[in-house]
Amino acid sequence: MSFPPDRILLGPGPSDVHPAVLESLGRPLLGHLDPAFLPILDEVVADLRTAFRTDNAATLPISGTGSAGLEAAMVNLIEPGDPVVVGVNGVFGGRLAEVARRAGADVHTVERDWGRIIEPEAFLDACRTHDARVAAIVHAETSTGVAQPVADIGAALGDTDTLFVLDTVTSLGGIPVEIDQWQVDAAYSGTQKCLSVPPGLSPVTFSDKAVAKLKGRSTPVQSWYLDLSLILAYVDGAGGRTYHHTAPISMLYGLHRGLKLLLEEGLEARWARHARLGGMLQDGLVEMGLPLLAQEGHRLPQLTTVGLPDGVEEAKLRRQLLDEHGIEVGGGLGQFAGRAWRIGLMGHSASERNVRLVLAAIADLLG
Amino acid sequence: MSFPPDRILLGPGPSDVHPAVLESLGRPLLGHLDPAFLPILDEVVADLRTAFRTDNAATLPISGTGSAGLEAAMVNLIEPGDPVVVGVNGVFGGRLAEVARRAGADVHTVERDWGRIIEPEAFLDACRTHDARVAAIVHAETSTGVAQPVADIGAALGDTDTLFVLDTVTSLGGIPVEIDQWQVDAAYSGTQKCLSVPPGLSPVTFSDKAVAKLKGRSTPVQSWYLDLSLILAYVDGAGGRTYHHTAPISMLYGLHRGLKLLLEEGLEARWARHARLGGMLQDGLVEMGLPLLAQEGHRLPQLTTVGLPDGVEEAKLRRQLLDEHGIEVGGGLGQFAGRAWRIGLMGHSASERNVRLVLAAIADLLG
Numbered sequence: 212m213s214f215p216p217d218r219i220l221l222g223p224g225p226s227d228v229h230p231a232v233l234e235s236l237g238r239p240l241l242g243h244l245d246p247a248f249l250p251i252l253d254e255v256v257a258d259l260r261t262a263f264r265t266d267n268a269a270t271l272p273i274s275g276t277g278s279a280g281l282e283a284a285m286v287n288l289i290e291p292g293d294p295v296v297v298g299v300n301g302v303f304g305g306r307l308a309e310v311a312r313r314a315g316a317d318v319h320t321v322e323r324d325w326g327r328i329i330e331p332e333a334f335l336d337a338c339r340t341h342d343a344r345v346a347a348i349v350h351a352e353t354s355t356g357v358a359q360p361v362a363d364i365g366a367a368l369g370d371t372d373t374l375f376v377l378d379t380v381t382s383l384g385g386i387p388v389e390i391d392q393w394q395v396d397a398a399y400s401g402t403q404k405c406l407s408v409p410p411g412l413s414p415v416t417f418s419d420k421a422v423a424k425l426k427g428r429s430t431p432v433q434s435w436y437l438d439l440s441l442i443l444a445y446v447d448g449a450g451g452r453t454y455h456h457t458a459p460i461s462m463l464y465g466l467h468r469g470l471k472l473l474l475e476e477g478l479e480a481r482w483a484r485h486a487r488l489g490g491m492l493q494d495g496l497v498e499m500g501l502p503l504l505a506q507e508g509h510r511l512p513q514l515t516t517v518g519l520p521d522g523v524e525e526a527k528l529r530r531q532l533l534d535e536h537g538i539e540v541g542g543g544l545g546q547f548a549g550r551a552w553r554i555g556l557m558g559h560s561a562s563e564r565n566v567r568l569v570l571a572a573i574a575d576l577l578g
Numbered sequence: 579m580s581f582p583p584d585r586i587l588l589g590p591g592p593s594d595v596h597p598a599v600l601e602s603l604g605r606p607l608l609g610h611l612d613p614a615f616l617p618i619l620d621e622v623v624a625d626l627r628t629a630f631r632t633d634n635a636a637t638l639p640i641s642g643t644g645s646a647g648l649e650a651a652m653v654n655l656i657e658p659g660d661p662v663v664v665g666v667n668g669v670f671g672g673r674l675a676e677v678a679r680r681a682g683a684d685v686h687t688v689e690r691d692w693g694r695i696i697e698p699e700a701f702l703d704a705c706r707t708h709d710a711r712v713a714a715i716v717h718a719e720t721s722t723g724v725a726q727p728v729a730d731i732g733a734a735l736g737d738t739d740t741l742f743v744l745d746t747v748t749s750l751g752g753i754p755v756e757i758d759q760w761q762v763d764a765a766y767s768g769t770q771k772c773l774s775v776p777p778g779l780s781p782v783t784f785s786d787k788a789v790a791k792l793k794g795r796s797t798p799v800q801s802w803y804l805d806l807s808l809i810l811a812y813v814d815g816a817g818g819r820t821y822h823h824t825a826p827i828s829m830l831y832g833l834h835r836g837l838k839l840l841l842e843e844g845l846e847a848r849w850a851r852h853a854r855l856g857g858m859l860q861d862g863l864v865e866m867g868l869p870l871l872a873q874e875g876h877r878l879p880q881l882t883t884v885g886l887p888d889g890v891e892e893a894k895l896r897r898q899l900l901d902e903h904g905i906e907v908g909g910g911l912g913q914f915a916g917r918a919w920r921i922g923l924m925g926h927s928a929s930e931r932n933v934r935l936v937l938a939a940i941a942d943l944l945g
């Protein structure tokens with residue numbers, strides 16, 4: 212393998228990784244039960260609680276990518292036959308519904324066109340109508356660039372039997388995520404978005420209400436690998452450290468360092484940085500006459516979907532951006548395939564220099 | 579995080595990682611669809627085929643640890659109600675049975691005491707008696723140090739409807755693994771044992787017979803994350819590169835480099851190195867008067883279970899070995915808990931220097 216070519220990662224993830232995180236990945240290994248490793252794991256868990264704004268005991272990194280976290284959230288909380296309501300306005304809502312179906316749920320979707328939000332009242336109506344055991348929605352739809360309003364959903368479900376599951380893969384560390392204040396019962400994220408750590412781990416957090424449901428299950432969790440109670444027996448020092456699977460040490464070094472960088476900058480400061488630079492990018496694209504595809508007022512600063520002029524060969528132009536400018540952006544998916552780009556400004560990638568570079572490159576290519 | 583303390587990893591995994599692999603982990607990221615990344619993935623797949631000694635098209639690294647590979651092998655091949663036979667003579671046989679149960683299988687176990695093999699004829703008898711759809715056994719039991727004879731099982735099952743699943747987590751790269759010659763239908767491994775790459779990926783391979791069963795399923799695979807047909811749509815370049823989940827780029831860099839080191843040394847040479855050094859360690863332990871717990875004639879060179887003298891406080895002595903000598907070994911599990919150690923000599927850890935060091939340290943501690 213030759214050394215990777217110079218890239219600026221402005222796609223939907225992975226984002227560029229800080230050199231300090233890359234350095235940490237290359238450190239010599241420790242065993243997953245080494246007394247010198249366990250404090251690192253403990254710090255990862257504590258820092259994840261800070262990042263998620265939660266006191267949830269059941270907070271930990273799943274040994275898989277964001278989609279493994281999604282599956283963990285769903286299969287731990289769903290029992291066969293459970294009515295489950297899922298909001299679907301992009302790829303990742305669709306994935307939630309699919310995972311719920313495979314877990315044997317009775318799935319009801321609330322669907323909206325790509326680029327539109329799901330009105331919280333409509334989502335809550337569906338939860339009530341179907342007496343949902345689990346209600347799942349995506350906070351930051353990576354396929355559309357939509358920021359879903361979710362702040363009031365958890366409160367409305369708080370006194371019911373419904374567990375509120377939130378996909379924070381692209382939101383955590385990019386825009387405010389308030390697990391406790393919003394009464395979210397299970398959330399999952401990915402390391403490779405606004406946390407700016409390589410892909411491979413999925414931070415998750417489960418509320419006490421969710422853990423109670425898990426403990427009261429009458430059927431085993433269908434996945435052994437993602438069974439939260441078994442994983443907690445290793446991560447949670449309180450009851451000893453029961454081996455479940457071999458922890459991915461190097462990736463945990465990386466997440467540890469990435470979370471320290473996040474907390475050194477400060478959550479609010481990082482949110483503000485994303486907001487400022489996302490706004491700068493979106494203003495620049497609009498000035499160029501390009502349409503933004505996410506509903507106005509609900510645009511993610513860290514992930515922008517932008518339409519391309521008619522007649523442009525999307526994949527060819529995107530390859531040119533990569534080859535001539537060394538900049539990676541994402542193509543459109545689903546309803547946006549072939550006619551849109553997804554431009555990410557996440558974590559270490561979210562810099563004024565990168566906004567200027569990508570705007571100049573797009574102007575050059577479309578020139 | 580301070581720099582990790584000096585350790586020599588002679589436990590049941592992770593093993594020590596070659597500096598070239600550590601260096602590769604710290605390289606800047608590429609996107610998982612970057613034209614500069616895809617050849618790396620293709621080489622990983624090709625080199626895994628060489629390591630597994632197979633031509634199986636369906637060969638790839640699962641984005642999780644060895645236990646995720648175990649679950650992938652079972653849930654892709656099992657449909658609810660399928661009779662499944664599992665050999666259980668240690669932790670990992672037990673885990674196979676548990677995962678099969680959670681997949682809805684009708685599970686029949688063939689059990690033996692820890693440290694003993696399962697006679698292939700007894701295993702095959704059970705497969706015939708129960709008309710097994712899947713027959714799963716562990717090649718190298720990491721909990722007992724037993725090398726299970728498996729060479730003739732696949733041939734006996736070849737003309738039946740039974741799919742032969744083999745756990746090669748600790749065997750791959752350490753002792754001969756011959757997927758095609760042995761007619762194995764699904765095998766999985768881990769990166770952190772004899773491949774000497776950090777934990778976090780699970781190489782898997784599926785035969786055409788297994789893929790045919792997968793394609794003919796009447797129920798969906800219960801796991802979306804581990805659904806082989808969906809993963810193959812990304813890994814297999816033939817049908818384009820359909821996004822499934824974000825590939826763990828840094829870990830794939832590491833596996834890529836680790837496989838190159840394996841193939842540069844040569845599979846046979848690495849097997850021979852493990853055989854020679856494992857023998858040297860086992861001879862040394864016997865000379866010290868310590869009992870080997872795996873059945874004679876079926877001892878893994880890369881993982882030795884050794885009994886401790888009566889009255890020795892196992893955990894305390896093991897901690898002393900770590901603190902005073904910087905050497906990690908594993909404690910006993912299950913039937914061996916509290917009275918045995920597991921000493922690994924895997925991949926980069928398998929050196930004459932390490933054998934001398936650990937023997938001298940044990941003599942010193944027991945002195």
